[in-house]
Amino acid sequence: MTRRDEKSWSPYVAGALTGIVLILSVWVADKYVGASTTFVRTAGMIEQQFAPDKVKTMEYFIKEKPIVDWQTLFVAGIFIGSLFAAVMFNDFKKQAVPPMWEKRFGPSIPKRAVFAFLGGAVAMFGARLADG
Amino acid sequence: MSPLLYGLITGIAFGFLLQRGGVLRYDRQIGALRLMDMTILKFMLSAILVAMVGVYLLKDMGIVKLNLKPTIIGAQILGGLIFGLGWGVLGYCPGTQMGALGEGRWDAVWGIMGMLLGAALYAEAYPIMKTTVLTWGVYGKITLPQVLGVNHWLVIVPLVFGGIGLFLWFEKKGL
Structure with a gap:
């Protein structure tokens, strides 16, 4: 496989x-x-x-x-x-919502936007803290 | 040649290979976190193993020097956990989301904007972090061979074989 x-x-x-x-x-x-x-x-x-x-x-x-x-x-x-x-x-x-996300959370672009934005903010805060 | 031009050329080569490796997608990154698809691990570990051997060979020849980040256990554990939470939601990394955007996955735009906010927030929090988390378990610029007190090749060679063993296991399992 x-x-x-x-x-x-x-x-x-x-x-x-x-x-x-x-x-x-x-x-x-x-x-x-x-x-x-x-x-x-x-x-x-x-x-x-x-x-x-x-x-x-x-x-x-x-x-x-x-x-x-x-x-x-x-x-x-x-x-x-x-x-x-x-x-x-x-x-x-061109893709607004990833397939795996869509399967679990639906095709809404605003929903994906909000979570991707928040996820990005959290990820970068952590990355800077760890100096990575 | 100017450092800026080197940066651009290196970035283009890196982005090209990330795209060719098929590692820029949300489905691949989340697939790795869900232990369903090890494509990203194969890519990352291959790059790390090759670069590790190459850089240490050049170091032994006196051509390059290492550029170590200080080890701060508290900051790295806490930072790693926070990064992982965000990564698992966004599904892109700081550098790779630029490549994801390049191949048309434009939800990376939200991630890029979020990361700019996260960086700005960290800049605000830095004075507090400096007196707390960044003082927890400071070990300075150390390496694994140094801590173990052995020649670096005694660490590198087992890591290379361990990596190859892991690859063989991934292929056997169809991951």
């Missing part, structure tokens, strides 16, 4: 190639990859539009400056790379 559809590669192959990308990143650019700091910096940049003086004094934004850096471009690149692969391999699919 295999759950993999024909359009995807073996997760072992794609994973091992990703491992090589990670090695090259450390070797060539001296960067270990991560994503969640970008959400802190971006949140800081948004808050700066409304309360620049407050952001300047907040300890966490002094530690993680509200700027565009290597990781911001890395996170943007994930979007571009995935879009490119999906189009190239005819695997792009």
Whole structure:
């Protein structure tokens, strides 16, 4: 029994190639990859539009400056790379509600939106606490 | 070449491979949490095992150095539990939801907005966390070989074989 559809590669192959990308990143650019700091910096940049003086004094934004850096471009690149692969391999699919969610919670888009939003907020708070 | 350009190129390669591995979907992420579909574990562990061997080889040759995050038991256990609660509801990770959006799963937009809020809330909570949770069980920048007091390859080689054993078991079970 295999759950993999024909359009995807073996997760072992794609994973091992990703491992090589990670090695090259450390070797060539001296960067270990991560994503969640970008959400802190971006949140800081948004808050700066409304309360620049407050952001300047907040300890966490002094530690993680509200700027565009290597990781911001890395996170943007994930979007571009995935879009490119999906189009190239005819695997792009517009989807508002995931099938497994729909089966359990129904097809409502607002319902999915509310829970995905709250889930995202909780997940990021935890990720930052664990420094992941 | 500028660091920003390196970031973009690395991100594109990473996003491409995440998409090709089929690991960006809610159904796969929740499938892993429900122990029904181990695709994500296969992908992640393959990447980790390859990168672990490669980075330590380069380190032994004096080409790269490790960049360790400090171990804070309290923050990592509590943070991990909170992250897991949110992840199990959203069904995307911080980085991978950008890729999910890239392949058309646009409910990732809600997750991205939620994560920006979560990051802003953590920034507000940081001064309190610093005097509480972030002081519980601080061990600094440590590694497994260091704690065990053994050569790093004595940890790496068993982990690689353990990973391969796990893969064989997944395939036998059809997970």
